[in-house]
Amino acid sequence: MSMRSQVYEWDASNYGSATTYAVASNIGTKISIFVGGVGNNITKPAETSATEFVVIEDIAVTPSDFLQSVYATTSATYRGLTIGPGTGVAGPRAYVQVRINTTDYFLDPDNVPNDGIPGSGSPYPRSVNYQPSFNLYPDVYVLPGQVWDVLVTMYNDTGVSGASNFADGDLRAFVKYTLYDGPDALIANKLLEMGISINPGNVDWYKRSLLQAGA
Amino acid sequence: MSMRSQVYEWANLAPSGSNSTLRRNTNDIPVSVPANREVDLFIGGYGNNITKPAETTATQFIVIEDIACSPTVNGAVQTRINTTDYFQNPDVTDMLGIPGLASPYPRGASSDYGTTDNNILKAFDLYPDVYVLPGQTFQILYTTRDGCGTSSSTTEVVAAFCKYTLYDGPDALIANKLLELGVTINPNNVDWYKRSLIEQQQASRVAAATAAANGGTA
Numbered sequence: 545m546s547m548r549s550q551v552y553e554w555d556a557s558n559y560g561s562a563t564t565y566a567v568a569s570n571i572g573t574k575i576s577i578f579v580g581g582v583g584n585n586i587t588k589p590a591e592t593s594a595t596e597f598v599v600i601e602d603i604a605v606t607p608s609d610f611l612q613s614v615y616a617t618t619s620a621t622y623r624g625l626t627i628g629p630g631t632g633v634a635g636p637r638a639y640v641q642v643r644i645n646t647t648d649y650f651l652d653p654d655n656v657p658n659d660g661i662p663g664s665g666s667p668y669p670r671s672v673n674y675q676p677s678f679n680l681y682p683d684v685y686v687l688p689g690q691v692w693d694v695l696v697t698m699y700n701d702t703g704v705s706g707a708s709n710f711a712d713g714d715l716r717a718f719v720k721y722t723l724y725d726g727p728d729a730l731i732a733n734k735l736l737e738m739g740i741s742i743n744p745g746n747v748d749w750y751k752r753s754l755l756q757a758g759a
Numbered sequence: 760m761s762m763r764s765q766v767y768e769w770a771n772l773a774p775s776g777s778n779s780t781l782r783r784n785t786n787d788i789p790v791s792v793p794a795n796r797e798v799d800l801f802i803g804g805y806g807n808n809i810t811k812p813a814e815t816t817a818t819q820f821i822v823i824e825d826i827a828c829s830p831t832v833n834g835a836v837q838t839r840i841n842t843t844d845y846f847q848n849p850d851v852t853d854m855l856g857i858p859g860l861a862s863p864y865p866r867g868a869s870s871d872y873g874t875t876d877n878n879i880l881k882a883f884d885l886y887p888d889v890y891v892l893p894g895q896t897f898q899i900l901y902t903t904r905d906g907c908g909t910s911s912s913t914t915e916v917v918a919a920f921c922k923y924t925l926y927d928g929p930d931a932l933i934a935n936k937l938l939e940l941g942v943t944i945n946p947n948n949v950d951w952y953k954r955s956l957i958e959q960q961q962a963s964r965v966a967a968a969t970a971a972a973n974g975g976t977a
Binding site: 571572607608609610611612613614622623630631632633637649650651652653654656658659660661662664665667671672673674675676677678679680681682697699700701738739740741 | 762763764765766767768770772783784785787788789801809810811813814821825827829831864865866867868872873875878880897912913914915916917918920922924925946947949950953954957
């Protein structure tokens with residue numbers, strides 16, 4: 545019986561580990577931050593058991609900035625981001641998408657799944673230079689028994705500091721979620737049925753109302 | 760049945776030799792955008808586009824919560840529902856919309872290319888939100904007064920951003936109902952309406968049971 549705030553941070557270089565991850569083979573493709581084979585991974589796909597309920601509250605990825613193509617000949621940095629020569633973009637031009645089972649969460653207005661939230665809209669890390677324009681509200685619910693994934697796509701291979709392999713901090717992603725377990729997961733399901741937002745405050749309120757009804 | 764937070768990001772980036780693209784590519788480069796021309800972020804023919812005009816189906820309801828654009832080259836961003844521009848001058852004439860300097864994307868970006876002198880923060884909040892009713896077409900229009908790529912040696916990259924919530928199925932019906940009631944449409948209020956429906960059902964069930972127990976009289 546618990547509600548636990550959880551965080552997962554992913555770094556495409558696995559924090560500069562001895563194992564290298566090539567940039568060229570990973571641009572333009574969706575990389576799972578859990579089991580994608582790039583950077584730090586976990587042992588199996590993220591899924592909820594029959595007694596678990598996950599609420600994803602925030603996702604973010606390395607930001608990018610928009611400059612000019614005049615930087616064609618100078619490989620430099622701008623506000624901590626590597627400028628892609630000729631592209632006019634500093635940083636990896638990265639996006640982050642949430643997938644529940646086989647369904648992508650973020651869509652274009654023509655109802656076609658897109659790359660997800662841009663790092664410039666939801667940057668990680670946040671800084672004075674790169675502040676969020678996006679908050680994940682309403683939250684994303686992962687119901688008991690569902691598989692979920694967070695997918696990162698980057699397009700600017702010259703916007704990372706590692707020439708051919710990812711370097712520490714080139715591409716990072718962040719997920720904040722709350723894990724409801726045991727009876728709290730049952731209460732989360734009940735709140736979902738009732739159309740009440742699932743957060744620790746409302747789970748506590750439901751428990752109090754049960755106690756009051758039993759008194 | 761869902762409420763989903765959605766984002767659309769546009770930038771004047773496309774593969775060499777073309778002005779627009781349906782999918783982002785790893786070899787995208789900046790394309791020129793003429794000055795004082797409204798560019799539809801979705802199907803404007805510049806940068807990344809989608810397959811058809813943005814519109815809601817009969818079972819969808821969209822609430823636009825934020826729009827922003829690069830705070831450079833005197834850019835501005837406008838919302839158009841069907842054929843009506845949302846932002847207008849006090850004399851009811853057309854305007855370019857919200858300046859990027861007032862609603863910057865990315866937030867904290869510099870107003871001058873390549874300099875780190877300043878961090879532009881938002882001075883504008885899209886409140887009340889903009890509603891796109893079922894069956895309506897909407898556009899987000901970006902205009903630059905200065906133009907991008909006017910110099911032969913360099914082309915500026917500009918971007919625009921739109922954050923909206925998509926209500927689908929029964930949630931779109933509830934959104935319509937809230938609109939009729941004059942209640943602001945947001946996920947909290949949609950949930951509140953669902954709860955009130957459940958409470959009504961429970962109350963009527965209890966009343967029916969009570970009536971049955973009393974031999975048919977309430």
